Amino acid sequence: MKKQKINVVTLGCSKNLVDSEVLLNQLAMDGFEVVHDSNDTDSDIVVINTCGFIADAKEESVNTIMQFVGAKGRGEIEKLYVMGCLSERYKTDLEVEVPEVDRFFGKFDLKALVTELKATYRPEYIYERKITTPSHFAYLKISEGCNRVCAFCAIPGMTGQHKSRSMDDLVKEAKYLAKNGVREILLIAQDLSYYGIDLYGKGMLAELIQKIAEINGIEWIRLHYLYPTKFPMDILPLFKTVDKLCHYIDIPLQHSANNVLKHMLRHVTTEETEALLRKIKEEVPGITIRTTMLVGHPGETQEDFEQLKSFISKHRFDRLGAFAYSHEEGTYGFKKYEDDVPEDLKQARADEIMGIQQGISAQLNAEKVGKTLKVIIDREDDEFFVGRTEFDSPEVDGEVLIGKDFQLKKGQFYQVEITGSEEFDLYGRIVAEKK
Numbered sequence: 001m002k003k004q005k006i007n008v009v010t011l012g013c014s015k016n017l018v019d020s021e022v023l024l025n026q027l028a029m030d031g032f033e034v035v036h037d038s039n040d041t042d043s044d045i046v047v048i049n050t051c052g053f054i055a056d057a058k059e060e061s062v063n064t065i066m067q068f069v070g071a072k073g074r075g076e077i078e079k080l081y082v083m084g085c086l087s088e089r090y091k092t093d094l095e096v097e098v099p100e101v102d103r104f105f106g107k108f109d110l111k112a113l114v115t116e117l118k119a120t121y122r123p124e125y126i127y128e129r130k131i132t133t134p135s136h137f138a139y140l141k142i143s144e145g146c147n148r149v150c151a152f153c154a155i156p157g158m159t160g161q162h163k164s165r166s167m168d169d170l171v172k173e174a175k176y177l178a179k180n181g182v183r184e185i186l187l188i189a190q191d192l193s194y195y196g197i198d199l200y201g202k203g204m205l206a207e208l209i210q211k212i213a214e215i216n217g218i219e220w221i222r223l224h225y226l227y228p229t230k231f232p233m234d235i236l237p238l239f240k241t242v243d244k245l246c247h248y249i250d251i252p253l254q255h256s257a258n259n260v261l262k263h264m265l266r267h268v269t270t271e272e273t274e275a276l277l278r279k280i281k282e283e284v285p286g287i288t289i290r291t292t293m294l295v296g297h298p299g300e301t302q303e304d305f306e307q308l309k310s311f312i313s314k315h316r317f318d319r320l321g322a323f324a325y326s327h328e329e330g331t332y333g334f335k336k337y338e339d340d341v342p343e344d345l346k347q348a349r350a351d352e353i354m355g356i357q358q359g360i361s362a363q364l365n366a367e368k369v370g371k372t373l374k375v376i377i378d379r380e381d382d383e384f385f386v387g388r389t390e391f392d393s394p395e396v397d398g399e400v401l402i403g404k405d406f407q408l409k410k411g412q413f414y415q416v417e418i419t420g421s422e423e424f425d426l427y428g429r430i431v432a433e434k435k
Contacts, residue, residue: 005033007043012051014139020049021129030119036132041076052086054326061086069100088158127173136411137184138177146190151265151333164199178217186222193227206234213244224250229268236283246390250290256311257304288391290319296346297325298337322353358423365421375416398424
């Protein structure tokens with residue numbers, strides 16, 4: 001008897017994507033036909049992996065659930081299941097409000113979900129995944145949860161305390177990814193800085209990077225989400241000694257004004273943040289720093305916001321995203337603070353920050369014109385081959401657009417001369433194939 005077709009729809013962050021890839025592989029190993037993120041309703045079963053972080057993400061998750069509830073009502077799909085962060089956070093409420101969903105599963109209910117789908121759960125293959133990104137890059141989730149209790153953040157309530165994965169398991173998974181054609185590994189977690197402390201009694205991120213760098217086939221290793229508090233300084237020398245480590249780090253600073261940092265419970269000061277940035281740039285000249293800023297947090301004054309603008313203009317971050325504060329139930333901020341910054345002012349501040357960053361990005365990109373950079377090709381569109389330098393992470397950063405003078409291969413590295421720039425993207429021409 002033919003197995004049913006299952007569509008897994010992933011919303012939210014790359015950590016959710018990894019969970020979906022593990023689920024897809026478990027189902028495929030049992031003979032199911034699986035597809036990912038299909039908007040079509042020709043599957044027998046749909047599983048939605050939701051995000052429940054902030055208001056916009058929750059709204060997207062609810063809208064997606066209702067879209068497939070409608071499809072089920074019209075008889076286009078047979079079964080509908082919901083998993084992930086939204087389900088973890090609001091499971092009881094959702095069961096009452098959306099009874100059309102056959103069953104809700106939390107973020108860590110993989111075995112129960114696989115069993116519900118009448119498949120065999122195979123824990124010995126948990127490190128194997130059905131890659132949904134372009135086959136040359138993949139995310140490697142090194143831990144779950146977070147021990148930091150930032151006032152604005154709902155993540156610890158959904159994921160629990162920080163729990164590192166063992167180094168042996170991570171190396172095993174990285175080897176599996178390399179064997180399947182992955183050339184760029186993106187290390188992700190709620191907090192990379194904390195990796196290993198719970199398992200080994202000390203931070204082990206530097207050692208993990210070195211072990212992954214030894215794997216044949218991996219050419220780039222990229223770091224996402226290094227918190228400024230207790231930053232792992234021992235990784236900085238690796239940027240000189242580990243050729244595969246991209247000169248790129250993602251540090252979500254969230255704010256720069258001491259008043260706001262205190263309200264946020266970030267346990268870091270303006271002065272400590274600036275000292276850290278100076279240290280990183282001194283130790284790793286030319287490093288690209290990506291960060292995020294959160295505006296409109298309870299207690300943020302106009303003076304605080306002006307200080308943040310000056311801070312951003314001073315430090316000229318290579319990559320920066322700005323987001324408006326969302327008053328999330330269950331967080332420290334929701335319990336302790338009044339949401340006292342009007343929504344329109346929050347958004348105006350976020351837009352103003354992004355306007356400043358747009359100008360900075362345009363200037364920094366213009367400085368790259370005339371340089372030759374190593375580029376990996378992600379895809380081909382009608383006019384260009386589209387790639388990235390080591391200073392650009394997929395999906396969140398800029399790209400390099402290369403004319404079709406030569407036939408290029410996805411997942412291959414090339415030397416590219418930068419011939420032009422815009423606010424966020426670069427233009428280039430092939431100089432030579434790297435390897």
